[in-house]
Amino acid sequence: MPFGRPRAERVDAARNRLQLLQVAREMIAEHGVEKVTMDGLAERAGLGKGTVFRRFGTRAGIFRALVDEDDRAFQQAVMGGPPPLGPGADPVQRLIAYGRARIAFLLDHHAIVRAALDRNQPVPVGEHNLSRLHVRMLLGQARQYELLDIADLDSLAVQLTAALEGPILLYLGMSRPFPADPTPASIPLADSWQTIIERLFRTPSHSG
Amino acid sequence: MPFGRPRAERVDAARNRLQLLQVAREMIAEHGVEKVTMDGLAERAGLGKGTVFRRFGTRAGIFRALVDEDDRAFQQAVMGGPPPLGPGADPVQRLIAYGRARIAFLLDHHAIVRAALDRNQPVPVGEHNLSRLHVRMLLGQARQYELLDIADLDSLAVQLTAALEGPILLYLGMSRPFPADPTPASIPLADSWQTIIERLFRTPSHSG
DNA sequence: AGCATAAGCGGACTTTACCCCGCTTTATAT
DNA sequence: ATATAAAGCGGGGTAAAGTCCGCTTATGCT
Numbered sequence: 001m002p003f004g005r006p007r008a009e010r011v012d013a014a015r016n017r018l019q020l021l022q023v024a025r026e027m028i029a030e031h032g033v034e035k036v037t038m039d040g041l042a043e044r045a046g047l048g049k050g051t052v053f054r055r056f057g058t059r060a061g062i063f064r065a066l067v068d069e070d071d072r073a074f075q076q077a078v079m080g081g082p083p084p085l086g087p088g089a090d091p092v093q094r095l096i097a098y099g100r101a102r103i104a105f106l107l108d109h110h111a112i113v114r115a116a117l118d119r120n121q122p123v124p125v126g127e128h129n130l131s132r133l134h135v136r137m138l139l140g141q142a143r144q145y146e147l148l149d150i151a152d153l154d155s156l157a158v159q160l161t162a163a164l165e166g167p168i169l170l171y172l173g174m175s176r177p178f179p180a181d182p183t184p185a186s187i188p189l190a191d192s193w194q195t196i197i198e199r200l201f202r203t204p205s206h207s208g
Numbered sequence: 209m210p211f212g213r214p215r216a217e218r219v220d221a222a223r224n225r226l227q228l229l230q231v232a233r234e235m236i237a238e239h240g241v242e243k244v245t246m247d248g249l250a251e252r253a254g255l256g257k258g259t260v261f262r263r264f265g266t267r268a269g270i271f272r273a274l275v276d277e278d279d280r281a282f283q284q285a286v287m288g289g290p291p292p293l294g295p296g297a298d299p300v301q302r303l304i305a306y307g308r309a310r311i312a313f314l315l316d317h318h319a320i321v322r323a324a325l326d327r328n329q330p331v332p333v334g335e336h337n338l339s340r341l342h343v344r345m346l347l348g349q350a351r352q353y354e355l356l357d358i359a360d361l362d363s364l365a366v367q368l369t370a371a372l373e374g375p376i377l378l379y380l381g382m383s384r385p386f387p388a389d390p391t392p393a394s395i396p397l398a399d400s401w402q403t404i405i406e407r408l409f410r411t412p413s414h415s416g
Numbered sequence: 417a418g419c420a421t422a423a424g425c426g427g428a429c430t431t432t433a434c435c436c437c438g439c440t441t442t443a444t445a446t
Numbered sequence: 447a448t449a450t451a452a453a454g455c456g457g458g459g460t461a462a463a464g465t466c467c468g469c470t471t472a473t474g475c476t
Contacts, residue, residue, distance in 0.1 A: 010442060013454060037432060048456030050436085055454095059433065117327055123378045132379070155400035162374025163367040169378060170331045171340070171366055192363035200407050218472055221424060245462060256426030261464065263424095 017055050020045050021069065024062055033115045036062070063116035067109060074105050075130060091142040092201050095135065099164055099193040102131060106168040107187070117169065132161045147201055164193060225263050228253050229277065232270055241323045244270070271324035275317060282313050283338060299350040300409050303343065307372050307401040310339060314376040315395070325377065340369045355409050372401060 009017075023045045027036045038059060042049040056062045083089035084097040106113055117123065136157035142148040150156060167189055217225075231253045235244045246267060250257040264270045291297035292305040314321055325331065344365035350356040358364060375397055 007443085007452080010453060012441070016454085038434080039432075042456090049434090049458095050456050051454075053434065057434095114327070119322070119325055119327060122380060129379075150403055152396055152400055155396040156403065158375045158379055159371040159397065159400050159404065162379060163371040166370025166374030166378065167366045170374065171337075171370060172330055188360055188363040189367065192360055192367050195358055195364065196367065196404070196408065199410070200404065202407070202410070215422080215473085218423060220472070224424090246464080247462070250426090257428095257464090258426050258466085259424075265464095267463065 013055070016045075016047060016051060017065075020047070020052060020055060020062070021065060024066060028112065033063070033111045036115075058118060060116050060118035060121075063112045066112050067116050070109060071105075071130070074101070077101070078130075078134060090147075091138040091145065092147060092197065095138050095142075095197050096194045098134060098138070099197065100187075100190045102164055103168070103187060103190045103193065106165060110168055114169065123165070123169065129161070131165060132157055135160050135164075142201065160196075163196065221263070224253075224255060224259060225273075228255070228260060228263060228270070229273060232274060236320065241271070241319045244323075266326060268324050268326035268329075271320045274320050275324050278317060279313075279338070282309070285309070286338075286342060298355075299346040299353065300355060300405065303346050303350075303405050304402045306342060306346070307405065308395075308398045310372055311376070311395060311398045311401065314373060318376055322377065331373070331377065337369070339373060340365055343368050343372075350409065368404075371404065 020041060024036055024041055027041065027044065036059075038049055038052050041062070042052045045052075052062075056065060077085055078098065078101070080086055084093040085101055087094075089097070123129065136153060139148065139150075139153045139157055139160075143150070143153065228249060232244055232249055235249065235252065244267075246257055246260050249270070250260045253260075260270075264273060285293055286306065286309070288294055292301040293309055295302075297305070331337065344361060347356065347358075347361045347365055347368075351358070351361065
């Protein structure tokens with residue numbers, strides 16, 4: 001038997017986990033995020049409160065799990081879908097496409113994404129902060145192709161990630177913060193993101 | 209008697225407010241932010257819990273008030289101090305100086321700044337989001353001087369503010385997230401901020 | 417000074433996240 | 447099949463945020 005692996009999830013545990021997520025979605029759909037309480041969730045799922053906490057650790061953990069579920073499809077598109085979001089386009093185009101897609105995703109899910117925030121912990125939205133890692137990777141590629149000559153790409157990646165996700169997580173009101181018309185092409189934040197990226201990469205030598 | 213003014217704060221109320229802030233600072237100094245509870249604060253200040261909530265509305269409100277107190281000096285320097293932080297320098301220099309100063313301020317106060325976050329409300333750190341307004345103003349000036357040709361400065365201001373404050377508010381761990389040596393000149397985030405601003409303003413025509 | 421009124425005050429009460437720990441169930445090894 | 451240990455489960459218990467409302471006190475007017 002292999003050594004370090006901490007033994008697979010028990011089948012009853014897995015069943016309960018899926019059940020809880022399912023019920024949580026129902027409760028959110030019916031009464032909104034605010035009304036999802038740990039007691040209520042446990043009772044409606046026919047389980048004990050202790051079970052809920054064992055599975056998700058904290059209230060925010062439930063919403064994190066929900067976001068992660070929805071994030072999976074998004075990640076697929078980023079990692080293996082068609083360009084420019086997926087691999088194949090040049091890094092600058094991919095950064096722009098990623099930003100637009102991520103903003104749309106966050107707007108779509110802003111209720112649960114914000115509920116997933118935990119005051120006592122750094123942001124863990126998406127599995128291990130996909131955004132920061134992906135942005136960092138694309139910046140690295142851009143540097144390889146000599147599209148960019150900046151030394152500290154780690155800090156830059158953190159700041160660009162904040163520019164991307166921060167507005168939705170922090171700075172905008174929660175109720176209808178955006179034009180009622182969600183035409184993807186007309187989201188101001190997305191246009192602004194594109195501007196920042198384009199200017200960041202416009203080098204004096206090959207301008208344009 | 210003038211009309212709309214809602215009558216000045218009563219002297220006992222003001223006394224209690226100051227008293228509570230003072231006691232809160234003591235408790236933070238002794239046991240850290242986490243240990244400041246509303247009951248504890250009220251008891252130690254010799255007041256009722258209801259009073260604490262009436263004054264500050266919410267737990268986060270206390271820390272908001274503390275940050276605002278400290279913010280006042282910072283604001284003075286921005287509004288009326290010597291350039292480049294204060295008025296007098298060109299907008300680009302002021303943006304860079306503002307970012308560096310703000311990052312230093314947030315690092316200095318990161319414990320209470322983070323405690324001032326409220327999951328149910330957009331970020332209100334600083335009085336009415338000084339950062340966003342100030343950045344917006346400097347962007348506007350830059351456009352007047354034709355240093356910048358971007359249409360939607362509002363969105364840009366939001367995103368730059370997020371790039372500035374987001375990392376400290378959201379993305380970095382809370383315990384010693386930074387080099388122990390706090391030399392202002394060596395803060396990676398500040399350097400990275402400067403890079404973003406410089407590139408944002410570097411126009412193809414007058415590059416350099 | 418006396419009065420009317422709005423503001424402030426206190427602390428019991430409610431709600432909810434989160435902890436704890438004895439019991440039950442599952443997975444594995446023999 | 448049985449034993450054993452690890453993981454899961456339940457629900458009562460605790461602590462802390464936030465609400466309510468009857469009582470008290472400051473304030474401004476006359």
